[in-house]
Amino acid sequence: MSAAPRIVVTGMGWITPLGNDIDTVWNRMMASDSGMAPITRFDARTFPTTFAAEVREPSIAPFVQDLSVHATAGLNSMFALGAAAQAWKMAGFAKTRPADARRVGLYLGAGEGVLDTINFFETNMASWDAATQRCDGRRWIEAAAGRLSATKEIEQEPNMPLAHIARELGIKGPAFNCLTACAASTQAIGEAYSIIQRGDADVMVAGGTHTMIHPLGVTGFNRLTALSTFKGDPTKASRPFAIDRDGFVMGEGSGMIVLETLEHALARGARPIAEVAGYGSSADAFRITDIQPEGRGAAAAMLQALAQAGIDPHQLREDGRAPIDYISAHGTGTKENDSIETVAVKRVFGELAPKIPMSSIKGMMGHLIAAAGAVEFMTCVLAIQRGMLPPTINHARPDPELDLDYVPNRARSAPVDICLSNSFGFGGQNDTVVVRRFKD
Amino acid sequence: MARVRRPVVITGTGTACGFGVGTDALWSGLCEGRSAIGPVRAFDASGFRCTQAAEVPEGFDIRQLVPKSYRKATKVMARDIELAVAAADAAVREAGLVTKGIAEGEAPTIPPNRFGCHIGAGLIACDVDELTAALVTAKSASGAFDSGAWGHTGMTNLTPLWLLKYLPNMLSCHVTIIHDCQGPSNTITCAEASGLLSMGESMRTIERGAADACLAGGAESKINPMGLLRQQFADRLCALPPEASASSAVRPYASDADGSILGEGGGLVILEAEESARARGATIRARVAGFAAGQCSCDDTVGVDLSAAGEDIAATMLAALRDAGLESSAMDAIVPMASGIPSTDAAERAAFAAVFGERATTIPIVTMMGAIGNCGAGVGALQLAVAVRCLEHQLLPARLGGPEAGGLQAHAAPSSAAALGHLMVVSAGLGGQVAVVILGRAA
Numbered sequence: 071m072s073a074a075p076r077i078v079v080t081g082m083g084w085i086t087p088l089g090n091d092i093d094t095v096w097n098r099m100m101a102s103d104s105g106m107a108p109i110t111r112f113d114a115r116t117f118p119t120t121f122a123a124e125v126r127e128p129s130i131a132p133f134v135q136d137l138s139v140h141a142t143a144g145l146n147s148m149f150a151l152g153a154a155a156q157a158w159k160m161a162g163f164a165k166t167r168p169a170d171a172r173r174v175g176l177y178l179g180a181g182e183g184v185l186d187t188i189n190f191f192e193t194n195m196a197s198w199d200a201a202t203q204r205c206d207g208r209r210w211i212e213a214a215a216g217r218l219s220a221t222k223e224i225e226q227e228p229n230m231p232l233a234h235i236a237r238e239l240g241i242k243g244p245a246f247n248c249l250t251a252c253a254a255s256t257q258a259i260g261e262a263y264s265i266i267q268r269g270d271a272d273v274m275v276a277g278g279t280h281t282m283i284h285p286l287g288v289t290g291f292n293r294l295t296a297l298s299t300f301k302g303d304p305t306k307a308s309r310p311f312a313i314d315r316d317g318f319v320m321g322e323g324s325g326m327i328v329l330e331t332l333e334h335a336l337a338r339g340a341r342p343i344a345e346v347a348g349y350g351s352s353a354d355a356f357r358i359t360d361i362q363p364e365g366r367g368a369a370a371a372m373l374q375a376l377a378q379a380g381i382d383p384h385q386l387r388e389d390g391r392a393p394i395d396y397i398s399a400h401g402t403g404t405k406e407n408d409s410i411e412t413v414a415v416k417r418v419f420g421e422l423a424p425k426i427p428m429s430s431i432k433g434m435m436g437h438l439i440a441a442a443g444a445v446e447f448m449t450c451v452l453a454i455q456r457g458m459l460p461p462t463i464n465h466a467r468p469d470p471e472l473d474l475d476y477v478p479n480r481a482r483s484a485p486v487d488i489c490l491s492n493s494f495g496f497g498g499q500n501d502t503v504v505v506r507r508f509k510d
Numbered sequence: 511m512a513r514v515r516r517p518v519v520i521t522g523t524g525t526a527c528g529f530g531v532g533t534d535a536l537w538s539g540l541c542e543g544r545s546a547i548g549p550v551r552a553f554d555a556s557g558f559r560c561t562q563a564a565e566v567p568e569g570f571d572i573r574q575l576v577p578k579s580y581r582k583a584t585k586v587m588a589r590d591i592e593l594a595v596a597a598a599d600a601a602v603r604e605a606g607l608v609t610k611g612i613a614e615g616e617a618p619t620i621p622p623n624r625f626g627c628h629i630g631a632g633l634i635a636c637d638v639d640e641l642t643a644a645l646v647t648a649k650s651a652s653g654a655f656d657s658g659a660w661g662h663t664g665m666t667n668l669t670p671l672w673l674l675k676y677l678p679n680m681l682s683c684h685v686t687i688i689h690d691c692q693g694p695s696n697t698i699t700c701a702e703a704s705g706l707l708s709m710g711e712s713m714r715t716i717e718r719g720a721a722d723a724c725l726a727g728g729a730e731s732k733i734n735p736m737g738l739l740r741q742q743f744a745d746r747l748c749a750l751p752p753e754a755s756a757s758s759a760v761r762p763y764a765s766d767a768d769g770s771i772l773g774e775g776g777g778l779v780i781l782e783a784e785e786s787a788r789a790r791g792a793t794i795r796a797r798v799a800g801f802a803a804g805q806c807s808c809d810d811t812v813g814v815d816l817s818a819a820g821e822d823i824a825a826t827m828l829a830a831l832r833d834a835g836l837e838s839s840a841m842d843a844i845v846p847m848a849s850g851i852p853s854t855d856a857a858e859r860a861a862f863a864a865v866f867g868e869r870a871t872t873i874p875i876v877t878m879m880g881a882i883g884n885c886g887a888g889v890g891a892l893q894l895a896v897a898v899r900c901l902e903h904q905l906l907p908a909r910l911g912g913p914e915a916g917g918l919q920a921h922a923a924p925s926s927a928a929a930l931g932h933l934m935v936v937s938a939g940l941g942g943q944v945a946v947v948i949l950g951r952a953a
Contacts, residue, residue: 116661139811172825176805182633182678190736191655194642204639207554210735220743223736224812227633228678228699229941233813236805236942242822245805245943246707249631249678249699257696261711268714270802285657286636289665290673351694351720353627353686358583358674367692370623374720496674497683499695 078342081328083156085149087123099460100481104305119297121304123321123436142221144183149324150231150279161328175243175271177262179254181280181440183226189217243271253495256443260349273330277444281322310401310430311476313469318402321436325444342508344451350374354498365414371500379504392425398446398491401430429477433463443493450489517784518798522605523895526596527775528564537899541925543908547756560747564773564883593729593776594681605780610690626693626721628712630704630728631678632887635736693721702939704728705890710801722786727891729776760880761912762848770849773883777891800834800948813942817853820860830946845935848877875920880910890937
């Protein structure tokens, strides 16, 4: 392992419900601000859940060279282009592109695009044959031909944000999109790190993008009873680790980072802003709807990532500090996730677990689904840079069963050198990345 | 770059496609020159440009391919998930593995935490009949969709687990539960490139020591109204009325090629560290010699038209050769998509010429879309499974298609014996991602 090249972060960018640049979003998190409000994308007033954390006035105009090249971009591609452009610029590639486009890759965890909802619904309804309880095939295609459009349909493919970014940034290296639900963009960062470490690319753009704030997205999660149905102020709805937590709140957006070998970064005079130290991936292999109750899969992902980073989870550091300084929790605000994640962290760190602050920014940002992990990874990097821990807001009523340090309600100053970021997907895929301060 | 790495081999293959379940069914169908394509049965597709497809034969019952205790869960499986579950069962059996799904309670051959799973998936279309039965309960007086009524009561007509049928990672979810694969797991969604990209990720996962074996591949069914419509919108399907013969409808690389035909299908291979396979006395069916991935530059941005991508596909083929430490002269056949979509064919042809030079017109090409259709995210795994059989049997399967293939060895032909040491498998999908795998004959 000692011979493996070091992989550093040299750029980051995001488009989120709390803002569209690094500082605005960070400052709002430090102020315990919330991005939740009534849903504006469609009329959700009668839905069990009526609120979400939406990106305000999404636009790619500030971020792309030629708007006409991205004329068909849907929301996922728009968010991704905005975040990737920021990361690319911070890395210094906007001025001087990488020398070899085939050594620059792309690994995204992007979700499926937004359905052309009303046209799709009405196509189906127009072809409905009540007698057979089926859509009539001939009437369906006739209705579809008049209502649905090729560009909107093709843009729903989950690899479209990949195609847009590759076109915009001129990327020709290894290109992957994964869709492991809520774990996707942590997985994307972990796999991108592995690709560079193995030598299959020098630079990778990695991250995620997603919105499910559309009628069938909200319907799907409402039917699963996974969303908060809080009846009061929406900014109080997402309550990770609190005893009265009642589900997650949807967010949307994108987070993107630039990863490269330390050697590549230094050779071009780029400044590393953090170092990726380890990655772990596992499957619960338990049940379709439930998380393994002892946190087996979550713990396995954390242990792999820590082992790769050379961190013993039961060993204090020489200066007496806990093995790591911060855990960015998956912390969705569902009963099940938050309690099992707590169990899993205790399983990994044993008696040192209470010494490690662990917060969930989903209380402020909502759950960006496939994009959540990337945004949370970036929060870890900022915590290292700025010596501050983002809070778990709406933590008025702690759950006595959940007894770790969740950084309740207010941001906290702390020395931060090593962070661990968790993401666990619906369907049982678990991913963890460890990131640490860059030191020569 | 020469690196010492853990050798990876294939010890089992499993497929589900128009020829049925199991790679032997696929292999004999191809070798006998049959076509699995016929008029679409799943719904009335007679109003579409292409009215035929390769569907899994009637009689396929997923409940028979899962442990009894798991039968209830088959109710929340979209067709794509069923295909992956069927392929996994066949692959695990062919590899001679004991898993929880094969014999619950017996010691598994591969420790669960060392068994990974990478399954490519497509954009799973929801069942329009199921959705519409609920939608029509939320109609306004004018017959339009009423969002208010939907939010209030309409949505309750969908089963609570409705969403779980359609999440792409549910292919991996069900397969990992059935076979108790607790190792690294991913779901790659890059259209037709998904299967080979997944295999590449499994290979790298085993190489770096994060797993000893992986189920790798992909599955998809686009045989539903939205699936067929999206391909029609992308202008990728040939015109084929219900009564027409399908046997030469897909004509890869031919000057009169008119597009492809859809299939439903998928495959999984068991990738295993060679030392693990040898230690258990497994039959090694092929060696995984090299892998590379790349992104094509696409003038249309979205990668529907790949006609100018030949250079990028060639670069990825060359990267895979470097990864394998081989020259192109060591390749004895190519197993490309050969979809019959003119733009994609043009890119593949240009890539073959760039990599193989004059040999591009003489190197044998294995084609299968004319028999089993374009199975989307399942394509790459089906290509892999066929390539493995080619190496095992030292045989090139028959090809359907036209009498000529633009000068390439991809025209209609019966199966033929061949000395095959290495095969190059290539998939470049909608969206512009390309993946290349090089397989070698088992020593």
